Amino acid sequence: MKLQPRQQLLEVWEAAARTSLRDGGWTWGGRGGSNSISDAEQLLCFMYPASELPGFRLDTPDETADDVLAALTDLGDSVEIPKLLLKVIGEYLRTYTGDDGRPIFSGGSYFLPSDEDAKITPEQLQLDVVDSFSMSVTLALGTLGFLKVFRQSVRREDIRREIRELEDLASSRLSAAMVGLLRSFTINAFDPGAPAGRALLRTVNQTGAPERRVLDDLRRELRPVRAGLRDLSIGSGSEVDLDNENLLFECGWTWGIVKDAPDVSTPLQIGPQPKGVAADTPFLYFTVNALVGISDLWSERTRVLGLLNDDQLNLAQSLQRRWDLTQLYWRTIAMYGRGTWPLEDIPWKTTDEKESEYYSLGVTAMVVQSLVNSRASDVDLGRVASVLEELAIRARIIRRGVPGDPPVLMHSPGVPVNLRGSEELGPPMIWVVSDFAITLLKRTIWAATIAQNTRTRERLLTLADQIWRHIMQRRCADGAARGLWDQPGNVFTDIEVRHEEPSWYFSERVVEFLVAAALASGESPLRSPQLVEFAFQMLSEAEHLLDQELVTRQLVEGQTIQPKLRSIQAALQRARLIISDRPATANALINNALLDLERLAVARDSASEAI
Structure with missing residues (x-):
């Protein structure tokens, strides 16, 4: 790639440091306001590269690289930077821990009413959301790793005492996030003749085969997933009866804690487990985000540093089981049949009869993640590459948009997701997602990392370069957000709104991509x-x-x-x-x-x- 991930990450760090530290103090909240997710995304802009890339470490002052210190000069020198991070991490963990000791995972200002004239109630603002669980897993693991290494460089007892306290808070938040993910997992079973069943059969039947044959074949293909889901014992989803093989089903994560989800029995200190209101059906967006966060639980760094205790390992194993089954389910559905894959039939239609290129991107993201873990053949990767290219064209990322182009709405204001079940506590709420471009780029670079065929890899890297140029054009050029994201009006003339504050939601995802690109560049080149x-x-x-x-x-x-x-x-x-x-x-x-x-x-x- 023409991308220079180290240089780009240093530029992002410089911009993030300048934006975060204003008037001598740390400034929380960006364009979306301050909440448990936005603040975690802001911290992860620093913590994620420092955790994943040896050249960006901040936990060992004597080994901090000179160019890193130059980029973070606003935060201090090699000794002051980790001390400042210690202070800021402490602020975050204490702010989002309730008086009863329960870690808080509320969506807050990210929740929006579906009716612009309605006002969300305080009870709704406090509802836990899967995005916060997922982000907290990544942030807590990064924090625990940072604290474990930084402690070795500290001699002052007051700082060591603060480190021990933050380790307890971070570990408690990690445990609570894992429990929240277990209670947000859902299985939706339905009759083949119901609207959801007919929609699923239409999706997988790309050849016009007799419905009865498709139904029997699909049941046979999903038998391993059904068997695995039937054995779940803790968290939500464990109560669903899948013994009736005449029923079809789908699995994944809903937007928050499932209504009537049972408590998870654990000796870990996580405070009281709140009741849920989320509809008992999977959402593609939240399923993809949950999978990304959960995968950090068995990363090499997590294992090497021993960041999970025995009780947390038990929770992680339960989540990994759901991770494996969910990946297998969606890969089976998306790549079903011998002809055209359902994945290639863009846009994807969900079982509730809604269709969008964004849903196609969500399913593609799970397929790519599954292919990465299974080291798939280049034949499959070539077909996935075609889907990624088609999505980039349809979203006007590598094609010029024209005035009034509907796909522009996916970038701004974004795709609204109805948070079914939220109406129990007030007006119906929505969740707006506007990360299409950067999510597409992340999946493209993931696919490129496992391509063994030179032509396929070059094809994917060329696409990644094109998407990256689009994203760079959306970088903010002035104001407090200078050097960060997102200013889609720079690319799409229809978008007149200009933003002064950064979107930590988008910027953190750019950082994730840059880290993935940096890790990919360290791998051995392809061998023909x-x-x-x-x-x-x-x-x-x-x-x-x-x-x-x-x-x-x-x-x-x-x-x-x-x-x-x-x-x-x-x-x-x-x-x-x-x-x-x-x-x-x-x-x-x-x-x-x-x-x-x-x-x-x-x-x-x-x-x-x-x-």
């Missing part, structure tokens, strides 16, 4: 089997010619081998060492060695003719 074979053939010829030179060339007194031949020998030894992992580089070394050997041969022949 044909190129490896060709390199071995060239190496064989070069080594044979070198052996001839060593046999025929006269030795200089005091030397076992002439300097030029020694250089050629070293180059060929290096080529043999790296030929399997970097065949193109090995080829370059072999080419140079062959040219040097040819020059020696020509010089020898010329000398013979002169005699």
Whole structure:
């Protein structure tokens, strides 16, 4: 990619530091106001790169890189930066912990009334939401890792005491977030003849096959998922009866704690478990976000640092089971059949008869995540790449939008999601999602990281470059948000609204992408089997010619081998060492060695003719 993730991340850190620290103090809240999600997103703009990338570590003052210190100069020096983060993390954890000790995961200002004239009630503003659970898992793990390493550099007892207190608060928040995710998981079972069943069968039946045959085949394909879901024992979803195989079903996460969800029995100190009101049906947007957060629970860093205790590991295992089953379910539905995949039939239609390119993106995100974990074939990746390209075109990301273009509404104001069940406590609420472009980019770079075919990978990286140019154009150029996101009016002329404050919602997702791009750039380049074979053939010829030179060339007194031949020998030894992992580089070394050997041969022949 033409992207420079390290430089871009440093620029984002510089902008985020300047925006966050105003008038000598930390400023919470951006465009969406201050709430448990927005404030977590603001912190993650700093904590996520520091947790995932060794070159961005802030927990060891003596090892902080010079360019990192230059980018964060507004926050202080290598010693003051971790102290400031300690203070800010403490503010966040204490602000979103209730008097009863229960961590707070409310949506707050991110909740909007479906009717602009209605006013959301205080009880609704305090409802827990899956986005907050997911963000809190990532933030709490990053915080625990930061505190565990930073403690080793601290000698002052008051700071060490603060670290211990924050570890307890972060661990409690992590536990409560996992319990919240367990209580937000849902299984929606329905009769094939019901509207939801007919909608699902229409989605998977891309060839016009007899409905009865499709139904029987789909039941057979979903049998492993059904069996796994039937064995769930804790959290919501465990009460659903899936013994009746005549029923179809879908699984995933709803927007908040499911209505009448049972408490999760755990010895962990998480305070009282609140009652839920969320409808007992999965939402694509919240399912995708839940899966992203849950995957951090078994990351390499989490395992190496031992960030989970035994009781938390039990919760994590329950979540991983749901993660695996949900991935398998949506991959089965999205890639069903031998002809056109349902995923390729854009836009995706949900079981409640709603359709949108955003829903296609949600299903694609789960398919890509599943393919990443299963190291899928390039045939599947090629078809997914076509879907990603089509979505980029339809959303006017890599095509120019025209006045009055409906797809522009996906970017601003965004796609509204009805929070069914919220009307029990007040007016119906909606959740507006406007991260289409950056979510598409994240899935594109994920797919590119597992592509083994050079052409497929180049295709995906080219698409990623195009989407990145679009996102860079949406960067704020002035005001408090300068250097951050999101200003869609820079790209779409129909959007007249200009924003002064940053969207931490969008900016944090840009940071996630940049971290993924940085991690991908550290992996070994693709290895073409044909190129490896060709390199071995060239190496064989070069080594044979070198052996001839060593046999025929006269030795200089005091030397076992002439300097030029020694250089050629070293180059060929290096080529043999790296030929399997970097065949193109090995080829370059072999080419140079062959040219040097040819020059020696020509010089020898010329000398013979002169005699």
